[in-house]
Amino acid sequence: xxxxxxxxxxxxxxxxxxxxxxxxxxxxxLDVPAGECFGLLGPNGAGKTTTIEICEGLTEPDSGEVxxxxxxWRHHAGELRQRLGIQLQExxxxxKLTVLETLRLFRSFYxxxxxxxxxxxxxxxxxxxxxxxxGLSGGQKQRLALACALVGExxxxxxxxxxxxxxxQARRQLWELIEELKLAGRSILLTTHxxxxxxxxxxxxxxxxxxxxxxLGTPRExxxxxxxxxxxxxxxxxxxxxxxxxxxxxxxxxxxxKTENGSVLMQATELHRAVPALLAxxxxxxxxLTELRTHSATLEDVFVTLTxxxxxxx
Amino acid sequence: xxxxxxxxxxxxxxxxxxxxxxMDHPLAQLTLVRFREFLREPEAxxxxxxxxxxxAAGLGIAFRNRxxxxxxxxxxxxxxxxxxxxxxxxxxxxFSPAAGQRALRDGKVALLAVPGTGGSVLYEYDDTNxxxxxxxxxxxxxxxxxxxxxxxxxxxxxxxxxxxxxxxDFLIPGLLGMNLMGSAIWGMGFAIVDARRKKLIKRLVATxxxxxxxxxxxxxxxxxxLVVEVGVLLGFGALAFKVPVRGSxxxxxxxxxxxxxxxxxxxxxxxxxxxxxEAASGLMNVVMMPMWILSGVFFSAQRFPDALQPLxxxxxxxxxxDALRANLLQGASFVQLAPQLGILGGWMIVCFAVALKIFRWx
Numbered sequence: 001x002x003x004x005x006x007x008x009x010x011x012x013x014x015x016x017x018x019x020x021x022x023x024x025x026x027x028x029x030l031d032v033p034a035g036e037c038f039g040l041l042g043p044n045g046a047g048k049t050t051t052i053e054i055c056e057g058l059t060e061p062d063s064g065e066v067x068x069x070x071x072x073w074r075h076h077a078g079e080l081r082q083r084l085g086i087q088l089q090e091x092x093x094x095x096k097l098t099v100l101e102t103l104r105l106f107r108s109f110y111x112x113x114x115x116x117x118x119x120x121x122x123x124x125x126x127x128x129x130x131x132x133x134x135g136l137s138g139g140q141k142q143r144l145a146l147a148c149a150l151v152g153e154x155x156x157x158x159x160x161x162x163x164x165x166x167x168x169q170a171r172r173q174l175w176e177l178i179e180e181l182k183l184a185g186r187s188i189l190l191t192t193h194x195x196x197x198x199x200x201x202x203x204x205x206x207x208x209x210x211x212x213x214x215x216l217g218t219p220r221e222x223x224x225x226x227x228x229x230x231x232x233x234x235x236x237x238x239x240x241x242x243x244x245x246x247x248x249x250x251x252x253x254x255x256x257x258k259t260e261n262g263s264v265l266m267q268a269t270e271l272h273r274a275v276p277a278l279l280a281x282x283x284x285x286x287x288x289l290t291e292l293r294t295h296s297a298t299l300e301d302v303f304v305t306l307t308x309x310x311x312x313x314x
Numbered sequence: 315x316x317x318x319x320x321x322x323x324x325x326x327x328x329x330x331x332x333x334x335x336x337m338d339h340p341l342a343q344l345t346l347v348r349f350r351e352f353l354r355e356p357e358a359x360x361x362x363x364x365x366x367x368x369x370a371a372g373l374g375i376a377f378r379n380r381x382x383x384x385x386x387x388x389x390x391x392x393x394x395x396x397x398x399x400x401x402x403x404x405x406x407x408x409f410s411p412a413a414g415q416r417a418l419r420d421g422k423v424a425l426l427a428v429p430g431t432g433g434s435v436l437y438e439y440d441d442t443n444x445x446x447x448x449x450x451x452x453x454x455x456x457x458x459x460x461x462x463x464x465x466x467x468x469x470x471x472x473x474x475x476x477x478x479x480x481x482x483d484f485l486i487p488g489l490l491g492m493n494l495m496g497s498a499i500w501g502m503g504f505a506i507v508d509a510r511r512k513k514l515i516k517r518l519v520a521t522x523x524x525x526x527x528x529x530x531x532x533x534x535x536x537x538x539x540l541v542v543e544v545g546v547l548l549g550f551g552a553l554a555f556k557v558p559v560r561g562s563x564x565x566x567x568x569x570x571x572x573x574x575x576x577x578x579x580x581x582x583x584x585x586x587x588x589x590x591x592e593a594a595s596g597l598m599n600v601v602m603m604p605m606w607i608l609s610g611v612f613f614s615a616q617r618f619p620d621a622l623q624p625l626x627x628x629x630x631x632x633x634x635x636d637a638l639r640a641n642l643l644q645g646a647s648f649v650q651l652a653p654q655l656g657i658l659g660g661w662m663i664v665c666f667a668v669a670l671k672i673f674r675w676x
Contacts, residue, residue, distance in 0.1 A: 056520055082522050086517075091517040093514065096350060097347060108338050148517075
């Protein structure tokens with residue numbers, strides 16, 4: 001049997017970091033047990049990258065305590081660098097090197113780990129191993145970046161927005177890879193502003209806004225905490241201004257009503273009662289229905305409810 | 315996805331570092347990267363290896379030594395022209411007085427000889443023009459001798475046209491120094507700033523890579539490239555123009571290494587904080603431009619006013635070029651080159667120390 005892994009992959013207490021007059025991280029607490037895939041969710045500027053870069057030892061916090069795999073950056077930087085796999089946002093690897101050359105370079109920094117060729121196989125870049133990095137697609141570059149994070153056989157992986165800017169197919173390919181790493185028992189901390197990514201990959205997520213966590217739990221728990229299961233979205237064309245909002249709010253099975261970009265969003269507990277009631281009410285107000293959509297509540301709705309903004313508002 | 319082999323993460327086998335092939339050493343890998351990036355950039359290859367040779371060839375041909383030039387002069391009477399034709403270094407033409415004036419003004423002749431009053435001669439020429447002054451001496455000597463003057467002191471000439479005193483001999487060490495400066499500063503500056511701009515430095519710093527290996531890989535690749543660079547230019551000079559190499563090759567090697575390290579340190583300092591290629595190239599030009607002009611690459615630095623000389627002598631490129639010239643052309647020993655080596659060493663230590671202090675690793 002292998003030695004027992006440390007209980008916590010990551011332990012953060014009262015972390016603070018300020019840039020000039022912007023508070024990037026404002027008293028953050030976080031625990032990630034070993035073997036968990038944990039997601040930091042939030043819009044741009046929420047402090048996700050600052051947090052992850054402090055954990056990676058790339059940024060000095062102003063105050064607070066960070067324990068990574070039971071080590072502290074101040075005393076065990078060398079030890080930690082050997083044990084972490086890191087993928088940064090927006091790293092451009094040298095375009096003139098080939099995939100294999102790039103991985104041999106990164107492999108040479110680590111005391112242990114699989115041979116470069118094995119990692120190339122894992123991220124399915126065998127056919128591209130002698131191609132220049134400059135000629136890879138976005139998804140292939142991102143898989144190469146992940147491979148660079150894996151060559152040292154890390155105990156803890158930091159992935160900062162691993163699928164941002166990728167097309168849907170490339171994203172799914174990367175998700176499958178990350179799921180495989182989870183199966184192999186690695187601890188992972190990833191940041192994302194894609195809700196579906198967090199719901200699919202993460203055991204637990206923390207929603208971050210303005211440098212703090214505003215909610216923490218499994219995706220299922222967070223959605224359940226809304227107390228609603230469905231969201232109804234409709235629009236009445238140009239007649240939206242005449243809509244009687246108060247009347248809508250008192251309909252059967254409706255919790256909360258707000259307007260957004262000309263359409264109305266309602267949180268509903270029971271769809272089969274809410275929709276007929278809505279139709280009847282619009283009929284009574286003599287307003288046309290030009291669009292009607294419903295979906296099950298997601299982390300996105302949790303975020304909107306918590307902050308009043310969308311995750312990808314910018 | 316099931317076909318891909320899963321990595322086994324839970325145990326960390328205690329593999330002893332260092333028991334790896336030499337090529338898998340991080341320093342070897344980093345240095346290899348430097349070479350690959352350089353060799354895969356055809357433009358860089360041209361500027362470092364081909365351009366200096368083309369420049370040397372072009373200037374060597376343009377300024378090649380020609381047989382002594384014959385000076386064009388004019389005379390307004392046949393009596394004056396006849397004795398002058400006996401002088402081999404003069405090409406004498408006869409003019410009417412007005413046409414002679416015009417030819418002198420247009421620079422077609424360097425001097426016009428006109429009969430003066432009472433059997434004397436009047437020379438008209440521009441005394442700021444070396445050709446005019448030379449013509450004045452040759453014409454006067456020819457006329458005086460034709461009139462019967464006997465020189466009291468006999469004299470004979472021995473002509474020396476030896477390699478070592480020609481323009482190309484002066485030029486090759488200058489180009490060598492300029493090339494060492496350019497490739498060190500550009501090579502270092504662009505590579506580092508580009509890596510910083512692409513967040514590649516930050517990514518490397520996030521690995522266990524020892525930071526000094528990163529900088530050392532630049533020095534190592536520079537030194538290996540140096541052998542080719544210096545060899546190409548010196549070899550070309552020696553083969554095509556018979557430029558002498560009078561000092562020992564070991565001394566040249568030490569000089570080139572010292573120069574390269576000094577300029578490498580300057581390049582490191584220039585690129586230690588710059589975040590964009592534009593900012594870095596501006597800085598590089600500000601640093602290199604004065605030295606291209608002041609340090610005696612194409613013409614002697616002695617032409618600048620005396621007050622500037624101490625400043626010019628303290629420039630690293632002046633030190634390197636002076637030392638290379640003294641070594642190649644006069645065979646100067648190390649002891650004689652100590653001041654120049656001292657200057658290069660000083661620049662290297664100061665720039666390297668400051669650069670390390672302020673280097674932006676992200």
